[in-house]
Amino acid sequence: MREIAPGAVHVPGWLTLDEQRHLVRACRDWATGPVPIRHTVLPRGGVMSVQTVCVGWHWRPYVYTRVAHDVNDRQVADFPAWLGDLGRRALACAYGRPDDTYDPDTALINFYDGQAKMGMHQDKDEKSDAPVVSLSIGDTCLFRFGNTETRGRPYTDVRLASGDLFVFGGPSRLAYHGVPKVYPGTGDPASGLASGRLNLTMRVTGLG
Numbered sequence: 001m002r003e004i005a006p007g008a009v010h011v012p013g014w015l016t017l018d019e020q021r022h023l024v025r026a027c028r029d030w031a032t033g034p035v036p037i038r039h040t041v042l043p044r045g046g047v048m049s050v051q052t053v054c055v056g057w058h059w060r061p062y063v064y065t066r067v068a069h070d071v072n073d074r075q076v077a078d079f080p081a082w083l084g085d086l087g088r089r090a091l092a093c094a095y096g097r098p099d100d101t102y103d104p105d106t107a108l109i110n111f112y113d114g115q116a117k118m119g120m121h122q123d124k125d126e127k128s129d130a131p132v133v134s135l136s137i138g139d140t141c142l143f144r145f146g147n148t149e150t151r152g153r154p155y156t157d158v159r160l161a162s163g164d165l166f167v168f169g170g171p172s173r174l175a176y177h178g179v180p181k182v183y184p185g186t187g188d189p190a191s192g193l194a195s196g197r198l199n200l201t202m203r204v205t206g207l208g
Protein backbone atom coordinates (compact mmCIF):
# COMPACT_ATOMS: atom_id res chain seq x y z
CA MET A 1 0.00 0.00 0.00
CA ARG A 2 1.38 3.39 -0.96
CA GLU A 3 -0.03 6.91 -0.65
CA ILE A 4 0.74 8.58 -3.98
CA ALA A 5 -0.73 11.94 -2.95
CA PRO A 6 -3.06 13.01 -0.11
CA GLY A 7 -6.23 10.91 -0.60
CA ALA A 8 -4.69 8.85 -3.44
CA VAL A 9 -3.75 5.31 -2.46
CA HIS A 10 -2.37 2.41 -4.50
CA VAL A 11 -3.02 -1.09 -3.12
CA PRO A 12 -1.16 -3.67 -5.23
CA GLY A 13 -2.70 -7.11 -5.60
CA TRP A 14 -5.93 -6.27 -3.83
CA LEU A 15 -8.26 -8.51 -5.86
CA THR A 16 -7.90 -12.28 -5.61
CA LEU A 17 -7.74 -14.26 -8.85
CA ASP A 18 -11.27 -15.48 -8.15
CA GLU A 19 -12.50 -11.90 -7.80
CA GLN A 20 -10.68 -10.94 -11.00
CA ARG A 21 -12.33 -13.80 -12.87
CA HIS A 22 -15.73 -12.80 -11.51
CA LEU A 23 -15.22 -9.19 -12.61
CA VAL A 24 -13.98 -10.24 -16.06
CA ARG A 25 -17.08 -12.39 -16.53
CA ALA A 26 -19.37 -9.54 -15.49
CA CYS A 27 -17.57 -7.08 -17.78
CA ARG A 28 -17.77 -9.46 -20.74
CA ASP A 29 -21.49 -9.69 -20.15
CA TRP A 30 -21.93 -5.88 -19.93
CA ALA A 31 -19.78 -5.48 -23.05
CA THR A 32 -22.44 -7.31 -25.08
CA GLY A 33 -25.34 -5.07 -24.09
CA PRO A 34 -27.90 -3.61 -23.60
CA VAL A 35 -25.40 -0.92 -24.59
CA PRO A 36 -22.42 -2.61 -26.27
CA ILE A 37 -18.84 -1.62 -25.55
CA ARG A 38 -17.58 0.96 -28.04
CA HIS A 39 -14.92 3.54 -28.76
CA THR A 40 -16.29 6.80 -27.39
CA VAL A 41 -16.47 9.62 -29.94
CA LEU A 42 -15.35 13.00 -28.62
CA PRO A 43 -17.26 16.22 -29.38
CA ARG A 44 -14.68 17.40 -31.95
CA GLY A 45 -14.73 14.07 -33.78
CA GLY A 46 -11.80 12.32 -32.14
CA VAL A 47 -12.25 8.68 -31.20
CA MET A 48 -10.91 7.30 -27.94
CA SER A 49 -8.50 4.38 -28.33
CA VAL A 50 -9.98 2.61 -25.31
CA GLN A 51 -13.34 0.87 -25.54
CA THR A 52 -15.84 1.71 -22.82
CA VAL A 53 -19.06 0.32 -21.42
CA CYS A 54 -20.93 1.73 -18.42
CA VAL A 55 -23.31 0.42 -15.81
CA GLY A 56 -25.70 2.41 -13.63
CA TRP A 57 -25.26 5.62 -15.60
CA HIS A 58 -23.92 5.99 -19.13
CA TRP A 59 -21.04 8.43 -19.52
CA ARG A 60 -20.39 10.27 -22.73
CA PRO A 61 -18.30 13.41 -23.01
CA TYR A 62 -19.20 15.16 -20.75
CA VAL A 63 -22.45 14.07 -19.16
CA TYR A 64 -24.12 11.11 -17.44
CA THR A 65 -27.48 9.85 -18.64
CA ARG A 66 -29.46 6.65 -18.10
CA VAL A 67 -29.91 6.18 -21.84
CA ALA A 68 -26.97 5.89 -24.27
CA HIS A 69 -28.03 8.46 -26.87
CA ASP A 70 -24.63 8.28 -28.56
CA VAL A 71 -24.72 4.48 -28.99
CA ASN A 72 -28.08 2.75 -29.41
CA ASP A 73 -30.61 4.70 -27.32
CA ARG A 74 -30.88 1.85 -24.82
CA GLN A 75 -30.72 2.22 -21.05
CA VAL A 76 -27.50 0.88 -19.51
CA ALA A 77 -27.49 -2.17 -17.22
CA ASP A 78 -28.29 -1.61 -13.56
CA PHE A 79 -25.44 -1.06 -11.13
CA PRO A 80 -25.38 -4.31 -9.15
CA ALA A 81 -25.43 -4.34 -5.34
CA TRP A 82 -22.38 -6.65 -5.20
CA LEU A 83 -20.30 -4.03 -7.01
CA GLY A 84 -21.24 -1.42 -4.42
CA ASP A 85 -20.18 -3.84 -1.68
CA LEU A 86 -16.85 -4.32 -3.45
CA GLY A 87 -16.45 -0.53 -3.68
CA ARG A 88 -17.04 -0.09 0.06
CA ARG A 89 -14.54 -2.86 0.85
CA ALA A 90 -12.01 -1.21 -1.47
CA LEU A 91 -12.45 2.19 0.16
CA ALA A 92 -12.21 0.72 3.67
CA CYS A 93 -8.96 -1.01 2.73
CA ALA A 94 -7.36 1.97 1.01
CA TYR A 95 -8.28 4.50 3.70
CA GLY A 96 -8.04 2.15 6.69
CA ARG A 97 -11.55 2.93 7.92
CA PRO A 98 -15.00 1.75 6.93
CA ASP A 99 -17.37 4.15 5.21
CA ASP A 100 -20.82 2.58 5.04
CA THR A 101 -22.17 5.71 3.36
CA TYR A 102 -20.07 5.23 0.19
CA ASP A 103 -22.67 4.36 -2.43
CA PRO A 104 -21.26 4.31 -5.98
CA ASP A 105 -23.97 4.39 -8.66
CA THR A 106 -21.93 4.18 -11.86
CA ALA A 107 -19.00 2.18 -13.17
CA LEU A 108 -17.01 2.89 -16.32
CA ILE A 109 -15.33 -0.18 -17.72
CA ASN A 110 -12.46 0.52 -20.08
CA PHE A 111 -10.75 -2.08 -22.25
CA TYR A 112 -7.23 -1.31 -23.50
CA ASP A 113 -5.63 -3.30 -26.28
CA GLY A 114 -1.84 -3.11 -26.58
CA GLN A 115 -1.94 0.28 -28.30
CA ALA A 116 -4.68 2.01 -26.34
CA LYS A 117 -3.95 4.88 -24.00
CA MET A 118 -5.81 7.61 -22.16
CA GLY A 119 -4.71 11.22 -22.06
CA MET A 120 -4.41 13.27 -18.89
CA HIS A 121 -7.86 14.30 -17.67
CA GLN A 122 -9.91 14.98 -14.55
CA ASP A 123 -12.95 12.91 -13.57
CA LYS A 124 -15.15 15.94 -13.08
CA ASP A 125 -18.54 15.14 -14.58
CA GLU A 126 -19.77 13.81 -11.23
CA LYS A 127 -21.72 16.17 -8.98
CA SER A 128 -20.42 14.40 -5.87
CA ASP A 129 -16.94 14.71 -4.39
CA ALA A 130 -16.97 11.08 -3.19
CA PRO A 131 -13.83 9.08 -4.04
CA VAL A 132 -13.23 7.14 -7.26
CA VAL A 133 -12.40 3.45 -6.80
CA SER A 134 -10.33 1.96 -9.64
CA LEU A 135 -9.68 -1.74 -10.25
CA SER A 136 -7.32 -3.12 -12.88
CA ILE A 137 -7.17 -6.57 -14.47
CA GLY A 138 -4.92 -8.05 -17.16
CA ASP A 139 -1.88 -6.35 -18.66
CA THR A 140 0.11 -3.95 -16.52
CA CYS A 141 -0.05 -0.28 -17.47
CA LEU A 142 1.73 2.92 -16.71
CA PHE A 143 -0.69 5.08 -14.74
CA ARG A 144 0.21 8.73 -14.39
CA PHE A 145 -1.24 10.50 -11.37
CA GLY A 146 -0.76 14.24 -11.36
CA ASN A 147 -2.00 17.36 -9.65
CA THR A 148 -5.28 19.27 -9.61
CA GLU A 149 -3.94 22.34 -11.47
CA THR A 150 -2.38 21.21 -14.73
CA ARG A 151 -2.01 18.20 -17.03
CA GLY A 152 1.74 18.38 -16.56
CA ARG A 153 4.20 17.98 -13.75
CA PRO A 154 4.35 17.30 -10.93
CA TYR A 155 3.01 13.79 -11.39
CA THR A 156 3.84 10.32 -10.14
CA ASP A 157 4.12 7.33 -12.48
CA VAL A 158 2.72 4.12 -11.02
CA ARG A 159 2.52 0.67 -12.60
CA LEU A 160 -0.97 -0.77 -12.21
CA ALA A 161 -0.97 -4.56 -12.48
CA SER A 162 -3.71 -7.15 -12.46
CA GLY A 163 -5.66 -7.05 -9.20
CA ASP A 164 -4.43 -3.61 -8.18
CA LEU A 165 -6.70 -1.11 -6.46
CA PHE A 166 -6.26 2.65 -6.76
CA VAL A 167 -8.47 5.07 -4.85
CA PHE A 168 -8.48 8.82 -5.32
CA GLY A 169 -10.57 11.10 -3.18
CA GLY A 170 -10.35 14.07 -0.83
CA PRO A 171 -7.70 16.58 -1.98
CA SER A 172 -6.82 14.28 -4.93
CA ARG A 173 -10.36 13.77 -6.21
CA LEU A 174 -9.88 16.21 -9.11
CA ALA A 175 -6.25 15.37 -9.87
CA TYR A 176 -5.35 14.92 -13.54
CA HIS A 177 -4.51 11.32 -14.42
CA GLY A 178 -4.02 9.16 -17.48
CA VAL A 179 -2.65 5.96 -18.96
CA PRO A 180 0.31 6.68 -21.29
CA LYS A 181 1.12 3.04 -21.95
CA VAL A 182 0.02 -0.58 -21.60
CA TYR A 183 2.61 -3.36 -21.47
CA PRO A 184 1.27 -6.17 -23.70
CA GLY A 185 1.80 -9.72 -22.56
CA THR A 186 2.29 -8.87 -18.87
CA GLY A 187 -1.07 -10.19 -17.64
CA ASP A 188 -1.78 -13.66 -16.25
CA PRO A 189 -4.45 -15.43 -18.35
CA ALA A 190 -5.67 -16.99 -15.08
CA SER A 191 -7.40 -13.63 -14.46
CA GLY A 192 -9.81 -14.58 -17.22
CA LEU A 193 -8.35 -12.00 -19.60
CA ALA A 194 -6.02 -13.55 -22.20
CA SER A 195 -4.75 -10.19 -23.44
CA GLY A 196 -5.30 -6.50 -22.95
CA ARG A 197 -6.19 -4.52 -19.87
CA LEU A 198 -9.48 -3.97 -18.14
CA ASN A 199 -10.06 -1.05 -15.81
CA LEU A 200 -13.23 -0.47 -13.85
CA THR A 201 -13.82 2.80 -12.03
CA MET A 202 -16.70 3.26 -9.62
CA ARG A 203 -17.99 6.71 -8.96
CA VAL A 204 -20.85 8.54 -7.26
CA THR A 205 -22.59 10.67 -9.91
CA GLY A 206 -24.55 12.71 -7.38
CA LEU A 207 -27.48 12.56 -9.82
CA GLY A 208 -31.02 11.51 -8.86
Ligand SMILES: O=C(O)CCC(=O)C(=O)O
Pocket residue numbers: 108110118123134136143160177178179199201
Ligand atom coordinates in the same frame (compact mmCIF):
# COMPACT_ATOMS: atom_id res chain seq x y z
O1 LIG B 1 -7.60 2.98 -16.94
C1 LIG B 1 -7.34 3.58 -15.92
O2 LIG B 1 -6.57 3.15 -15.05
C2 LIG B 1 -7.93 4.97 -15.69
C3 LIG B 1 -9.27 5.14 -16.34
C4 LIG B 1 -9.80 6.53 -16.15
O3 LIG B 1 -9.09 7.41 -15.77
C5 LIG B 1 -11.20 6.83 -16.43
O4 LIG B 1 -11.96 5.95 -16.87
O5 LIG B 1 -11.62 7.97 -16.22
Ligand SMILES: [Fe+2]
Pocket residue numbers: 121122123177
Ligand atom coordinates in the same frame (compact mmCIF):
# COMPACT_ATOMS: atom_id res chain seq x y z
FE1 LIG C 1 -10.29 9.12 -15.15
